[in-house]
Amino acid sequence: MKKTTRNLSIWAIIVLCLLMIPKVAMQYSNEVNWDLTDFVLMGSILFGMGVIYEFISRKSNLTVYRAALAVAILSAFLLFWVNAAVGIIGSEDQPANLLFGAVFIVGLAGVAVSRFRAKGMSKTMFAAAIVQMLVPIAALLIWPPSVASWAPGIFGVFMMCGFFATLFVVSALLFRHASDA
Incomplete structure (x- = not known):
């Protein structure tokens, strides 16, 4: 259980780091224009991918x-x-x-x-x-x-x-x- 919690925490950190890319880009360009919905949707999708990977990858070593x-x-x-x-x-x-x-x-x-x-x-x-x-x-x-x-x-x-x-x-x-x- 601890390993799962740790791995999901790592995925959460990775997702936050990835979401910083458009956040920073918005400071320098008008071409990147995300609102809260975009961040929530993309964050959910990325974290969901991590969760899916964590649970399915257990099927094989x-x-x-x-x-x-x-x-x-x-x-x-x-x-x-x-x-x-x-x-x-x-x-x-x-x-x-x-x-x-x-x-x-x-x-x-x-x-x-x-x-x-x-x-x-x-x-x-x-x-x-x-x-x-x-x-x-x-x-x-x-x-x-x-x-x-x-x-x-x-x-x-x-x-x-x-x-x-x-x-x-x-x-x-x-x-x-x-x-x-």
Whole structure:
């Protein structure tokens, strides 16, 4: 119990330090304009990631499992953050960006079914990578460029989705390695 309390305290300190970045940036630039809601939301998300990592990482003592878990959580966070802040397809207001929710649904369902076992987590991360790349294809069919903004361009959207898919694949390969250990 003491170790858990200590680890969560460390996560709280890390989150506070990370939240100081936009707080300090607001003193020097008008481009960073966070209000209390932004700080509370981001702080909750970051601390939540730490809590999730702490509790799931207990499932294995293998460093490779913990690394895979860290990559998976970080990838999901980055996908959420980028999509919510500026949008991947067009702006954050573009309805096509809601399709990225499918990546989270697949991830959560896979994690629940696999019960955090490395082999199942590997399959889940591979599935998340596939869904990540299917989202822009579906969006392109539903909202072609003639109907909706595709800034930063179709190629740029696929490159960005490829980046996130690569992160999910890295996590999947690490989980696979953990399942072989």
